[in-house]
Amino acid sequence: MKETTGQEDLLRGIWRENPVLIQMLGLCPALAVTNNVENSLAMALATLFVLVGSSLLVSLCKRFIPGEIRISVYILIIATFVTVADLTLQAVVPEIHKALGAFIALIVVNCMILGRQEAFASKRPPGRALLDALGTGAGFAIALVMLGAVREILGSGSFLGVSLFGPSYEPWIVMILPPGGFLTLGALLLCLAWWQERQEVKVSG
Amino acid sequence: MNASHRIVTASPHIKAADDTPTIMWSVVASLAPVVASAVYFFGPSALLVLAASVAGALAPEALLGNRGARSLRDGSAIITGVLLGLTLPPGIPLWMAFLGGAFGIGFGKLVYGGLGQNVFNPALLGRAFLQAAFPVAITTWPAASKNWWALQGDNFAFPLMSPKVPDALSGATPLGLMKFEQTSTPSLDLILGSTSGSLGETSGLIILVCGAYLAARKHLEWRIPASILATVAVFSAILYAIDSAHYPSPVFALFSGGLMLGAVFMATDMVTSPVTHRGCWIFGVGIGLLVVTIRLWGGLSEGVMYAILLMNALVPFINRATQPRTFGALEAESKP
Numbered sequence: 001m002k003e004t005t006g007q008e009d010l011l012r013g014i015w016r017e018n019p020v021l022i023q024m025l026g027l028c029p030a031l032a033v034t035n036n037v038e039n040s041l042a043m044a045l046a047t048l049f050v051l052v053g054s055s056l057l058v059s060l061c062k063r064f065i066p067g068e069i070r071i072s073v074y075i076l077i078i079a080t081f082v083t084v085a086d087l088t089l090q091a092v093v094p095e096i097h098k099a100l101g102a103f104i105a106l107i108v109v110n111c112m113i114l115g116r117q118e119a120f121a122s123k124r125p126p127g128r129a130l131l132d133a134l135g136t137g138a139g140f141a142i143a144l145v146m147l148g149a150v151r152e153i154l155g156s157g158s159f160l161g162v163s164l165f166g167p168s169y170e171p172w173i174v175m176i177l178p179p180g181g182f183l184t185l186g187a188l189l190l191c192l193a194w195w196q197e198r199q200e201v202k203v204s205g
Numbered sequence: 206m207n208a209s210h211r212i213v214t215a216s217p218h219i220k221a222a223d224d225t226p227t228i229m230w231s232v233v234a235s236l237a238p239v240v241a242s243a244v245y246f247f248g249p250s251a252l253l254v255l256a257a258s259v260a261g262a263l264a265p266e267a268l269l270g271n272r273g274a275r276s277l278r279d280g281s282a283i284i285t286g287v288l289l290g291l292t293l294p295p296g297i298p299l300w301m302a303f304l305g306g307a308f309g310i311g312f313g314k315l316v317y318g319g320l321g322q323n324v325f326n327p328a329l330l331g332r333a334f335l336q337a338a339f340p341v342a343i344t345t346w347p348a349a350s351k352n353w354w355a356l357q358g359d360n361f362a363f364p365l366m367s368p369k370v371p372d373a374l375s376g377a378t379p380l381g382l383m384k385f386e387q388t389s390t391p392s393l394d395l396i397l398g399s400t401s402g403s404l405g406e407t408s409g410l411i412i413l414v415c416g417a418y419l420a421a422r423k424h425l426e427w428r429i430p431a432s433i434l435a436t437v438a439v440f441s442a443i444l445y446a447i448d449s450a451h452y453p454s455p456v457f458a459l460f461s462g463g464l465m466l467g468a469v470f471m472a473t474d475m476v477t478s479p480v481t482h483r484g485c486w487i488f489g490v491g492i493g494l495l496v497v498t499i500r501l502w503g504g505l506s507e508g509v510m511y512a513i514l515l516m517n518a519l520v521p522f523i524n525r526a527t528q529p530r531t532f533g534a535l536e537a538e539s540k541p
Binding site for chain 1: 298312316334337362366368
């Protein structure tokens with residue numbers, strides 16, 4: 001494995017290897033619960049918590065996890081943190097917990113989290129695993145909030161529940177429905193690919 | 206391509222006069238009577254809505270098309286805009302019509318790679334987007350106004366803002382009346398087009414005449430509309446014979462809603478319809494069955510748009526399944 005600095009470990013997940021926008025991981029929550037900014041933020045924070053907790057624990061326990069059953073052990077560790085997040089959300093913000101529904105429990109099977117354990121946390125010291133988890137979780141949060149912002153502004157005419165265009169705004173109902181998630185993600189990826197292509201042309205030309 | 210250059214190509218070397226712009230512009234020309242009928246029935250609102258949807262279709266094509274503004278020359282974006290406009294109610298705000306056109310070309314055509322690459326009919330995709338985004342505005346049909354010059358509904362609603370439509374003024378389409386109030390509309394009104402409905406879908410007769418002209422010039426595959434209309438007629442005749450109290454007559458089924466417009470101008474889009482003759486029959490029969498099914502047992506009163514879009518998705522498979530055998534080729538024999 002290539003040696004990296006701590007700074008690289010932290011920054012890599014935020015943009016250059018953004019889990020949603022570049023690696024296309026964790027798309028299920030990214031499409032399902034981003035119909036407004038509030039839900040996106042809650043989902044992003046819950047995922048960040050689970051990712052940081054499980055990366056740290058996996059990295060600390062890596063000597064004691066037998067290679068043959070490592071995936072099941074990772075899942076158990078992740079599920080522990082998901083249960084904590086689930087119960088905390090239910091106690092603190094029951095409304096959001098209700099809106100996110102089954103998708104909180106489904107953080108367990110978010111391939112982004114399992115991927116970081118297998119690819120990074122299980123091979124690196126706890127400090128690095130922590131930095132990597134923070135960066136990846138932040139990248140996930142950025143992508144989710146971008147999706148949630150576009151969908152909430154167009155689909156409800158508001159941002160974080162604050163009305164932007166006044167009462168006579170005509171909401172684009174499709175944007176808060178599932179097709180809106182696919183359309184927004186597709187458009188976002190289109191813009192990103194376009195921007196990258198332009199950067200490459202600038203560098204080479 | 207510049208004709209003065211000598212271009213070496215493989216055979217055949219017979220040159221046909223038809224190229225993409227010729228065909229596209231002849232379709233545009235054949236839509237003129239349909240547009241005229243829309244203006245006759247709905248007044249200046251019809252022109253405004255059509256202009257907005259055409260502008261919406263041209264904008265992304267000119268800005269993002271792979272040949273820039275020159276992409277407009279083949280006229281295909283204009284067809285998309287006009288066809289989209291013809292499927293919209295006359296009272297729709299102009300900004301919605303513009304948005305539908307821009308979405309249809311942007312997401313329905315350009316993201317696939319432009320003319321000839323798209324899977325779905327761009328005009329119908331634009332309409333499907335509007336239907337999903339603004340389900341109320343797109344199913345609000347103002348009752349016919351006595352004054353021809355009066356605008357229908359609230360065309361000039363400020364962009365992104367809701368149209369203001371007085372509730373008392375909404376009139377239902379023949380299909381809506383049939384589905385939700387069990388009342389039928391006189392057949393003659395349906396055939397001539399003096400009913401409530403979207404801009405271009407009221408006069409079945411004019412659309413049929415325009416379609417016949419295009420079919421005679423071979424710019425339109427006659428098998429597609431023929432099979433769609435025949436399927437709808439036969440299927441509804443069977444249902445009508447079983448229970449005439451619940452199911453509409455075949456004449457009603459043929460001339461109501463967007464069936465004529467869809468069968469003649471939408472389903473026959475060269476890019477999104479099958480290339481083989483057998484495939485065209487399958488495609489048309491599929492659309493016909495879906496139209497009747499959605500109209501009678503679905504939640505919406507009209508199903509032509511979804512029927513065509515669903516069959517569009519199957520076109521690659523229909524093409525593969527109906528590929529003709531090479532002349533003289535034998536079935537693969539079992540190896541000795």
